[in-house]
Amino acid sequence: MTSGTVATFEESLERLEVGWTHTDAAGLAGTLRTVCDDPTVGTPLPWADVTLPDWVEDDPTADDVRAAATGVTAAGIGIADYGSVVLPSTDDGSEPVSLYPETHVPVLRRSDLVEGMPEAFSWLAENVSGEGGSAIVATGPSATADMGELVKGAHGPKAVHVVVLDDADETEDPR
Amino acid sequence: MSTSREAKAERIRHLLETEGDAVGQNTRGFNTGRYESVADLEDYEGLKDEARAIKEDAIDRLPELIDDLTEAVEANGGTVYLASDAADANRYVREVCESKDADRVVKSKSMTSEELEVNDELQSAGMDVVETDLGEWVLQLADEAPSHIVAPAIHKSREGIAELFRETFDPEDPPETAEELTMFARERLGELIADADVGMTGANFLTADTGTMALVTSEGNARKSALVPDTHVAVAGVEKVIPSVEDLQPFVELIGRSGTGQDITSYVSLLTPPVNSPTVDFGDDTPLADAGSDDREFHLVLVDNGRMTMREDDQLKETLYCIRCSACANSCGNFQSVGGHAFGGETYSGGIATGWEAGIEGEAVAAEFNDLCTGCSRCVDACPVKIDIPWINTVVRDRINRGESGEFDWLVEGLTPDAEPGGVDLQKRFFGNFATLAKLGSATAPLSNRLADLGPVRSLLDRTLGIDERRDLPEFQRETLVDWFRARGGSHVPRHEADREALLYPDTYTNHIDTSRGKAAVRTLEALGVHVTVPSVPASGRAPLSQGMVATAEERAHEVFSALAEPLDEGRDVVVVEPSALAMFHREYEQFLAPASFERLRDNSYEVLEYVFGLLSNGAEVDQLAGPSTDRTSAVADGGASTDRLAYHAHCQQRTLGLAEHTVAVLEAVGYDVRTSETECCGMAGSFGYKSEYYDLSMDVGEPLREQFGDEDGRDRRVVASGTSCLEQLDALLSRDATHPVELLVPDG
Numbered sequence: 001m002t003s004g005t006v007a008t009f010e011e012s013l014e015r016l017e018v019g020w021t022h023t024d025a026a027g028l029a030g031t032l033r034t035v036c037d038d039p040t041v042g043t044p045l046p047w048a049d050v051t052l053p054d055w056v057e058d059d060p061t062a063d064d065v066r067a068a069a070t071g072v073t074a075a076g077i078g079i080a081d082y083g084s085v086v087l088p089s090t091d092d093g094s095e096p097v098s099l100y101p102e103t104h105v106p107v108l109r110r111s112d113l114v115e116g117m118p119e120a121f122s123w124l125a126e127n128v129s130g131e132g133g134s135a136i137v138a139t140g141p142s143a144t145a146d147m148g149e150l151v152k153g154a155h156g157p158k159a160v161h162v163v164v165l166d167d168a169d170e171t172e173d174p175r
Numbered sequence: 176m177s178t179s180r181e182a183k184a185e186r187i188r189h190l191l192e193t194e195g196d197a198v199g200q201n202t203r204g205f206n207t208g209r210y211e212s213v214a215d216l217e218d219y220e221g222l223k224d225e226a227r228a229i230k231e232d233a234i235d236r237l238p239e240l241i242d243d244l245t246e247a248v249e250a251n252g253g254t255v256y257l258a259s260d261a262a263d264a265n266r267y268v269r270e271v272c273e274s275k276d277a278d279r280v281v282k283s284k285s286m287t288s289e290e291l292e293v294n295d296e297l298q299s300a301g302m303d304v305v306e307t308d309l310g311e312w313v314l315q316l317a318d319e320a321p322s323h324i325v326a327p328a329i330h331k332s333r334e335g336i337a338e339l340f341r342e343t344f345d346p347e348d349p350p351e352t353a354e355e356l357t358m359f360a361r362e363r364l365g366e367l368i369a370d371a372d373v374g375m376t377g378a379n380f381l382t383a384d385t386g387t388m389a390l391v392t393s394e395g396n397a398r399k400s401a402l403v404p405d406t407h408v409a410v411a412g413v414e415k416v417i418p419s420v421e422d423l424q425p426f427v428e429l430i431g432r433s434g435t436g437q438d439i440t441s442y443v444s445l446l447t448p449p450v451n452s453p454t455v456d457f458g459d460d461t462p463l464a465d466a467g468s469d470d471r472e473f474h475l476v477l478v479d480n481g482r483m484t485m486r487e488d489d490q491l492k493e494t495l496y497c498i499r500c501s502a503c504a505n506s507c508g509n510f511q512s513v514g515g516h517a518f519g520g521e522t523y524s525g526g527i528a529t530g531w532e533a534g535i536e537g538e539a540v541a542a543e544f545n546d547l548c549t550g551c552s553r554c555v556d557a558c559p560v561k562i563d564i565p566w567i568n569t570v571v572r573d574r575i576n577r578g579e580s581g582e583f584d585w586l587v588e589g590l591t592p593d594a595e596p597g598g599v600d601l602q603k604r605f606f607g608n609f610a611t612l613a614k615l616g617s618a619t620a621p622l623s624n625r626l627a628d629l630g631p632v633r634s635l636l637d638r639t640l641g642i643d644e645r646r647d648l649p650e651f652q653r654e655t656l657v658d659w660f661r662a663r664g665g666s667h668v669p670r671h672e673a674d675r676e677a678l679l680y681p682d683t684y685t686n687h688i689d690t691s692r693g694k695a696a697v698r699t700l701e702a703l704g705v706h707v708t709v710p711s712v713p714a715s716g717r718a719p720l721s722q723g724m725v726a727t728a729e730e731r732a733h734e735v736f737s738a739l740a741e742p743l744d745e746g747r748d749v750v751v752v753e754p755s756a757l758a759m760f761h762r763e764y765e766q767f768l769a770p771a772s773f774e775r776l777r778d779n780s781y782e783v784l785e786y787v788f789g790l791l792s793n794g795a796e797v798d799q800l801a802g803p804s805t806d807r808t809s810a811v812a813d814g815g816a817s818t819d820r821l822a823y824h825a826h827c828q829q830r831t832l833g834l835a836e837h838t839v840a841v842l843e844a845v846g847y848d849v850r851t852s853e854t855e856c857c858g859m860a861g862s863f864g865y866k867s868e869y870y871d872l873s874m875d876v877g878e879p880l881r882e883q884f885g886d887e888d889g890r891d892r893r894v895v896a897s898g899t900s901c902l903e904q905l906d907a908l909l910s911r912d913a914t915h916p917v918e919l920l921v922p923d924g
Contacts, residue, residue: 043464059462062455066369082439093463095452099398121424124445129385129420134450137427137443142395145201145326145435146310147356148333154309155361156395156441 005080005113006164012083013162016140020162028107028165029053032072035105035161041065042072043094045107050165060097071101071157075108077123078162081116082139085162086124089134098138104157106138110166180641180868187872190513194330195875198322198514201329203879205505206855208436209557215438216428226425227561230496233417234486240383240416241477247386252449253473257413260480265296268375268408271474275406277302277372281364283390283397284308285377286324286499287410287478290522290535293375305367307396309360316343322515324524325434325501330514364396369457374400378411379498380426381475384419388475390444391430393437398444403455405470407448413477414495420445426498429559434500448473485534490570494530496560503527503554503564508827508856508876509547518547526554526564533571542575546869549860550721551827552758566766572723576603593719594726602641606862607722610714613687616651624650643870647903649688656686656693660709666701673706674795677786678742682753683714684899692915696752696783699920703787703795708747712738715756720763721861732759732767736776749780752917754829754898755861757782761832782829783917784897788837791844800920802845820891822884823916824852824905826898827860838897838916845920850892854879857896859904874907881908895919 013020023031032040032053041060042052052058056072065071073094075085085106089095098104114120120137128135142156152158176184213219233240245255258264268291272280280302282288294304294315306315310328314321317339321327328336333353340359341349350359368374376397378388388409390397401407417423423445431437449471453463485491504510504525507518515524520532520540526548533541548568558564576599591608593599599607616623626632627648636642654662670676677700685693693709700707716731739749751757760780765773781789791797803819821842825835835851842849858876863869883889884905894913896902905913 059464061460061462062457062466063459065455065463066457084439089446089450089452091451091453091464091468093453093455093466095398095402095450096455096463099395099402117424117428121421121427125420129382129387129445129447133385134387134444134446134448134452136398137439137445138441139439140441142393142441144309144357144394146308146313146328146394147336147353147360149353151353151357153361154357154394154396155307155364155399 005115006110008080008115009078009083009113012080016083018083018140018160018162020164022110022164022166024165024167025050028163031163032056032105035163036072037069037103039064039068040070040072041068041097041101043074043090043092043097045074047074047109060093062096065093065096065100068101070103070105071097071099072105072107073098075106075162076112076127076135077120078108078113079117079120079137080113084120084137084139086120087136087138088128089136095134095136098136099156102153102157103159103161104138104141105161105163107163107165110164176637176641176867183868184871187513187517187869190517191871191875194322194514194516195512197332198330199511201326202323202505202511202514205326205435205501206511209433209502209505210436212432212436212438216432222425222429223559223561226429226498226559227496229417229422229425230560234414234492234495237413237416237486240418241413243383244381244386244416247384248473248475251386251447251473253386253475255475255477257477258479261291261478264291264410264476264478264480265293267476268293268410269296269300271406271408272297272302272373273300275372275472277406279303279305279367279371280373280375281305281307281368281371281400281404282311282375283377283392283400284311284327285375285410286522287377287412288375289321290480291410291478293410305364305371307364307368307400309357309394312360312364313339320516322519322524323501323504324499324515330516368396368399368403371404373406373408374402374404375408375410376400378409378415379430380423381411381416382418382420382423383416385447387420387445387447389423389427390442390446391427391440392444393441395442398442401444401446401448401450402452405454406472406474408474408476409448410476410478413479413482426559430498430500433502433557433559434505481535488534490567491530491534493562494527494534494567496562497527497531498560500559501525502557502559506553506557506855507548508551508553508854508858509549509872511855512872512875513547518544520544526568527562529571530564530567533574538571538575538578541571545572545575549856549863551856551860552762552831553827553855555831566763569720569723569725573725576600576723593724594730595724599722599724601639602866603722603724605640606865607719607724607727609718609862610683613651613683617653617655617687620651620653624648637867641867642865643867645870646865647907649684649903651687652690654690656681656690657709657711659690659694660697666707668701668704668706670706672704674704675748675790676706676708676746677748677750678739679707679709680712680749680751680756680780681709682751682756683718685752689899689902689915692752692918695915695918695921696750698922699787699800699917700750702799702922703790705790708742710738710742715759716763717755717759718861720759728763729767732764736764736768736772739776740772743775743779748786749776750783750786751780752783752915754782754826754832754834755900758828758832782832782834782837782897784838784841785834787917787920788841791841797844799922800845801922803847818893819846820848820850820893822850822852822889822892822894824854824857824880824884824894824896824901826896826901827856829897842895842916842919847919850889852880852883854883857898857901857904859900861900864900864904873904877904877908880905884909
């Protein structure tokens with residue numbers, strides 16, 4: 001991934017008022033500690049040698065998810081032009097984990113950043129759709145303007161903080 | 176005013192007072208956001224072309240794509256039901272819900288479900304139906320209809336919603352701020368979603384290759400509605416099918432920008448149901464990872480409800496390309512003032528609603544609001560799939576005209592030598608034949624003007640034709656522009672000395688009423704070395720077209736082209752003063768003329784200041800034109816308005832053609848400081864503002880213009896405008912005379 005794409009992604013996140021932190025597999029636990037509020041739930045990250053710390057409940061029940069303050073899930077790709085993360089829905093519950101808690105922390109490998117929407121849809125067509133494959137292109141927190149002015153946090157998270165893994169193995173796919 | 180006109184005027188006044196402010200603020204915000212957001216796109220026009228091509232292909236191959244989609248959804252384990260009409264769709268949805276013993280159905284926002292009125296069906300069967308989109312929920316509590324296809328509660332203020340919540344729930348600590356109101360709704364709805372039995376969603380797009388649906392949302396309620404209950408029912412019009420997942424890309428980039436001015440909405444869900452996410456069962460101790468998704472059931476209800484017939488209708492077919500982004504509503508001056516409760520039918524609102532309502536509900540429903548499209552064409556550039564929305568409105572108006580049984584009336588007999596069948600509304604026929612009236616008016620001026628100004632005559636005109644008494648009537652000139660030009664001995668630049676030759680098109684207004692701008696145009700072109708001719712040429716057909724008199728407009732198109740073909744062959748450029756006439760040549764004539772004829776006229780006709788701009792760019796000397804310093808006398812005549820500072824309002828159709836910038840460039844080149852208006856349309860829109868039932872609306876649409884040109888910076892600027900009706904409207908809105916820009920350029924005054 002070129003540094004230009006990373007810079008574009010960060011500019012987009014800034015526009016969205018979404019925070020981000022760069023780290024690596026070794027630093028992930030420490031980074032998550034600073035950006036997650038307890039209780040935190042998550043779903044296991046699909047990359048070799050990258051694991052969630054013990055204090056993240058990574059096998060949550062529906063009630064755990066509803067009670068959590070933070071949800072941590074893997075992002076399939078990031079879209080630099082938009083500051084979006086693409087969240088594949090997995091059978092262990094990444095969709096509710098990314099949706100219910102007040103803060104969502106998507107973990108994205110730096111190598112999975114793509115430039116724009118055409119690249120993102122090539123990836124989606126190949127990796128997601130068909131046979132129950134689903135994904136959310138998520139851009140910033142949930143929002144509504146239906147109550148008279150823009151409010152962040154409608155039915156979904158009020159805040160998003162992207163954790164970028166700068167060194168993760170590039171050979172394995174999140175699905 | 177007739178009673179039906181009075182009733183219509185009263186209803187519009189009521190909406191202007193009660194909902195106009197909220198609607199205006201929100202739609203104008205969306206519209207400004209659209210301009211800013213699409214400006215960031217590298218290739219906006221290219222994306223629109225791509226989106227349009229995908230829709231054209233998809234609607235063309237629709238039956239085949241529906242088969243493919245059905246196969247894909249069934250292969251995924253879902254069910255597809257093709258419903259012929261609303262009753263059929265509702266019955267199916269009810270039976271699915273009954274088969275699940277559903278007590279509660281939660282819904283995310285879906286205009287198709289509004290169209291079906293499926294809530295009524297389910298509620299009659301004893302089910303609790305809850306709208307989870309915050310705006311839709313507010314309307315459900317208030318028992319009101321959406322006023323906008325994307326932001327349904329756009330007409331409600333924060334204070335109004337707070338009061339509604341207080342009345343409905345009597346909470347201990349009533350929410351007041353937007354944040355508090357949102358959290359209050361989130362909490363209530365969260366509980367209702369948690370134990371819902373069926374989740375209903377719409378679908379913005381469906382891909383035939385994989386059976387994937389795209390839901391474009393921001394709140395997250397659609398995600399919850401599809402995720403939490405184990406049964407998911409999606410309702411979608413058949414037109415939502417596109418070939419493949421990759422085809423979603425241009426739409427995802429365009430839909431948010433075009434609608435609410437967001438680059439992208441918070442969530443674009445790509446669901447291939449039944450989804451593999453585990454079912455979410457609160458109160459159950461099983462970890463989600465073990466819950467599994469085997470219980471999931473998915474039903475896709477594809478709704479025809481008139482769409483397949485629209486597909487066979489050459490004129491309404493384009494409506495099916497609509498992606499319901501709301502750009503045509505937000506960019507519409509009339510919509511910005513009254514919103515969808517006036518400018519809308521049973522379900523849909525805004526410019527494209529005429530196509531939808533005519534196709535789905537029938538022409539009678541479309542007839543109730545179709546007049547609110549003035550053909551200003553500002554939605555044409557805004558539409559992400561390039562639908563010619565004004566044309567659809569015109570065609571439907573024509574059909575409505577033909578369907579009406581009218582009475583013969585002596586008043587307009589002789590004034591209406593048109594190609595329309597009997598029964599066209601008298602008011603429409605009168606305005607549609609304005610060119611004939613203008614001829615008579617000039618021939619009998621000044622008597623015609625004095626007569627028309629008499630109280631009893633005005634009152635008769637109002638009663639019978641619905642011409643509002645508060646409007647000044649145009650004053651006919653005894654000597655037409657064509658007569659004047661002949662009398663002065665033709666062009667003062669001999670042909671052999673000229674660099675170029677131009678035919679100045681004498682549109683009805685310039686020829687009969689505002690001849691001074693025509694004379695100014697002739698003198699300006701001559702100052703730049705152009706040999707000018709001003710022959711008699713038939714009217715452009717704009718007036719009948721705007722009344723939906725398509726056959727008459729088509730006749731005009733053929734007559735005009737016949738008159739211009741030879742001058743065009745002689746290498747003359749056609750120069751047009753009135754932008755609405757030029758827009759006929761550049762846009763609507765494509766519907767009427769042979770392609771080669773249309774292109775020849777379009778490629779060789781110019782708006783007058785565009786032409787001046789071209790002459791200056793090709794070596795003509797700007798010194799030949801007058802500028803601010805030579806303009807002192809007329810400034811004094813105008814009551815002391817600044818001599819070098821202008822407030823310029825370009826004509827709506829001129830802006831759609833991309834020709835406003837030329838005027839600004841020329842005025843700046845001769846030394847003026849130009850401020851341009853930031854409003855889509857002045858509100859007059861040809862005959863619209865003269866009609867008694869629309870007078871108040873017309874003035875309200877012009878209000879932002881009055882504010883812009885009446886503020887501290889605008890107050891002492893001289894007002895210039897390119898369109899006849901804009902000039903009339905500005906005269907009425909401001910206490911300053913408005914001038915056509917070409918009149919400022921004439922050397923020696």
